[in-house]
Amino acid sequence: MSFDDLLTVNGQKMNCFREAALNLGLLQSDTYIEDTLEEAAVFQMPSSLRLLFATVLVHCTPTDPRLLWHKFEQQLCSDYQRSQELYHYSFTEIRNKVLKDISTLLEQMGKNIDDYHLVPNTLRAAYHEQLTKEIDSERNIEVLPEDLLLSFKLNTQQRHAYDLILHAISSSAGQSFFIDGPGGTGKTFLYRSLLATLRSQGHVAIAVATSGVAASVLPGGRTAHSRFKIPLDLSTNKTCQISKQGSVARLLFESKLILWDEASMAKRETIEAFDDFLKDIMESELPFGGKVIVFGGDFRQTLPVIEKASKRTLIDASLPNSPIWNKFHMLKLTENMRAILDPAFSEFLLRVGEGREPVDPQGQITLPNDIVIPYYEKEESLNRLIQSVFPDLLAYSNDPYTMINMCILTPKNSSVDELNDIMITRFPGNLHVYVSSDKTVDQRHQGDYEDFLNSQNPKGLPPHKLLLKENCPLILLRNLNPVEGLCNGTRLICRELRQHTICAEIAFGQHQGKRIFLPKIPLQTSDSERNGLPFIRTQFPVRLCFALTINKSQGQTLDYVRIYLREPVFSHGQLYVALSRAKASAAVKILIVPRTFGDIKVDCKTRNVVFEEIFQLTQH
Numbered sequence: 319m320s321f322d323d324l325l326t327v328n329g330q331k332m333n334c335f336r337e338a339a340l341n342l343g344l345l346q347s348d349t350y351i352e353d354t355l356e357e358a359a360v361f362q363m364p365s366s367l368r369l370l371f372a373t374v375l376v377h378c379t380p381t382d383p384r385l386l387w388h389k390f391e392q393q394l395c396s397d398y399q400r401s402q403e404l405y406h407y408s409f410t411e412i413r414n415k416v417l418k419d420i421s422t423l424l425e426q427m428g429k430n431i432d433d434y435h436l437v438p439n440t441l442r443a444a445y446h447e448q449l450t451k452e453i454d455s456e457r458n459i460e461v462l463p464e465d466l467l468l469s470f471k472l473n474t475q476q477r478h479a480y481d482l483i484l485h486a487i488s489s490s491a492g493q494s495f496f497i498d499g500p501g502g503t504g505k506t507f508l509y510r511s512l513l514a515t516l517r518s519q520g521h522v523a524i525a526v527a528t529s530g531v532a533a534s535v536l537p538g539g540r541t542a543h544s545r546f547k548i549p550l551d552l553s554t555n556k557t558c559q560i561s562k563q564g565s566v567a568r569l570l571f572e573s574k575l576i577l578w579d580e581a582s583m584a585k586r587e588t589i590e591a592f593d594d595f596l597k598d599i600m601e602s603e604l605p606f607g608g609k610v611i612v613f614g615g616d617f618r619q620t621l622p623v624i625e626k627a628s629k630r631t632l633i634d635a636s637l638p639n640s641p642i643w644n645k646f647h648m649l650k651l652t653e654n655m656r657a658i659l660d661p662a663f664s665e666f667l668l669r670v671g672e673g674r675e676p677v678d679p680q681g682q683i684t685l686p687n688d689i690v691i692p693y694y695e696k697e698e699s700l701n702r703l704i705q706s707v708f709p710d711l712l713a714y715s716n717d718p719y720t721m722i723n724m725c726i727l728t729p730k731n732s733s734v735d736e737l738n739d740i741m742i743t744r745f746p747g748n749l750h751v752y753v754s755s756d757k758t759v760d761q762r763h764q765g766d767y768e769d770f771l772n773s774q775n776p777k778g779l780p781p782h783k784l785l786l787k788e789n790c791p792l793i794l795l796r797n798l799n800p801v802e803g804l805c806n807g808t809r810l811i812c813r814e815l816r817q818h819t820i821c822a823e824i825a826f827g828q829h830q831g832k833r834i835f836l837p838k839i840p841l842q843t844s845d846s847e848r849n850g851l852p853f854i855r856t857q858f859p860v861r862l863c864f865a866l867t868i869n870k871s872q873g874q875t876l877d878y879v880r881i882y883l884r885e886p887v888f889s890h891g892q893l894y895v896a897l898s899r900a901k902a903s904a905a906v907k908i909l910i911v912p913r914t915f916g917d918i919k920v921d922c923k924t925r926n927v928v929f930e931e932i933f934q935l936t937q938h
């Protein structure tokens with residue numbers, strides 16, 4: 319295919335590729351983006367508006383970003399203008415401050431403001447790239463007073479790890495550690511304590527995690543892929559996309575500690591690529607270039623996510639299968655601090671997680687009676703499950719924070735949808751229905767497939783008809799900006815429903831309470847979708863979240879956990895992740911739909927999938 323072919327749409331040659339893409343429907347026209355910004359501007363929240371502006375630049379690819387900037391500059395600047403009397407900012411100073419804020423937000427999303435040509439080149443100097451900007455922004459991460467106190471509360475094993483790591487840092491002895499701890503043993507607690515101690519002493523400590531949700535729990539946390547620009551697909555290119563002379567390399571060089579949570583979910587090749595990169599910038603053949611680096615994780619929980627991968631592929635892709643594994647100094651945490659008041663439950667969790675809970679000849683484990691909801695008939699049993707976790711929907715609609723620590727977990731998206739559909743009809747309030755626009759990637763097929771696309775409900779995409787009510791719980795489906803707490807998996811409370819925007823509040827974690835605007839975003843199906851017809855759905859990037867898949871719940875502590883096993887779990891660690899979200903057995907209830915109906919109803923047995931080979935590999 320030639321460049322001319324790419325420029326030609328329906329037999330007509332376009333002036334540029336952007337115009338061709340617009341006519342092909344690959345880009346949206348700017349009208350809906352303008353409507354979105356206009357609607358949000360009414361709320362008078364300029365900092366949230368700047369985040370929305372950056373989000374639409376990155377995710378909605380407007381045709382003329384500069385026009386959008388001119389149209390909304392006034393509203394984007396209004397908080398700085400209000401403080402003008404106090405600080406006597408000039409017009410140019412205000413503009414530069416706002417551009418700098420937008421530039422920072424774009425960088426957090428892995429983009430560069432220069433690519434959007436918002437202002438002429440001559441005006442750009444004030445916020446232009448400086449080699450120390452990454453270091454400066456790491457040094458500006460706020461250290462919370464409560465995090466500084468954590469080091470006084472560490473248990474013996476946490477204290478041992480804390481002392482060893484700080485000793486390696488103070489003696490400049492490069493060392494790589496792996497903190498191996500079952501869910502709830504306080505890995506995150508330890509990381510927060512280390513980060514606070516080092517940052518309060520003026521050192522640079524970098525925090526990353528494999529998933530966005532885990533990153534958002536760490537102060538200043540980013541996903542490893544975005545922080546170190548590691549390509550998601552390493553099959554073609556195995557190197558980090560960072561210049562050795564650039565500001566991120568400078569940051570790594572300067573850092574005293576690099577901390578990587580959920581390393582058990584990272585593919586070994588990702589960590590190997592990072593090892594090579596650090597060796598290169600540090601000009602040292604020592605592991606990780608002689609840096610002090612702390613990985614953490616739990617191999618009882620979910621392993622790397624690889625679509626349709628066999629057990630062998632998953633184990634091969636895991637970190638313990640890498641030559642790097644033997645170089646780690648292993649630190650173990652074993653005391654379950656989440657379930658500290660229920661030691662019998664902690665012990666049960668470990669047996670489930672390590673595949674030590676006895677199985678019957680059908681390969682099923684028997685769950686304790688007190689956590690099982692007896693199964694009678696589907697509707698009645700589901701009602702019991704719902705009633706046991708959400709007994710008073712009117713109270714939750716008035717004060718949604720009372721329900722934010724309650725959730726129904728289930729292995730498959732289809733069961734999540736089943737439950738959320740029931741819940742949104744029962745939840746009080748006016749129903750808003752948002753219908754997506756669905757387009758095939760190849761526009762020639764659009765007419766033939768529209769109804770078919772609308773009927774599709776692919777994983778990772780919002781539904782064609784999104785049914786929402788004010789104060790209902792939501793989950794975000796994209797890593798919009800992990801630094802601002804907006805990750806794939808962030809739980810939100812829906813606060814205001816408008817035509818073009820949703821105003822939502824972050825419900826959980828260090829950004830709890832922050833209000834944000836969400837625009838409709840064009841989202842493409844993933845390559846691995848089975849229906850084989852790639853398409854783009856423009857919709858708010860959220861789903862309801864009365865119920866959640868078990869995989870999405872990883873890393874979260876919940877007060878009340880309900881587990882709905884319409885079908886048994888299907889991958890390593892899922893049952894353990896679901897059960898270990900709770901603090902005690904009294905906080906868990908499970909509904910198992912019996913698979914076959916014989917004379918005896920067996921509703922307390924279920925499959926537990928554990929790849930024991932992974933534990934053999936983790937032994938040093």
Ligand SMILES: Nc1ncnc2c1ncn2[C@@H]1O[C@H](COP(=O)(O)OP(=O)(O)OP(=O)(O)O)[C@@H](O)[C@H]1O
Pocket residue numbers: 471472473476499500501502503504505506507508616655656872873874875
């Ligand atoms: N030393 C401690 N003193 C008091 N509470 C603690 C301590 N360590 C951990 N906790 C508490 O125990 C709970 C679980 O801790 P944390 O989330 O750090 O565990 P985790 O190992 O990261 O779990 P997961 O793997 O499931 O994410 C949290 O509520 C945390 O505040």
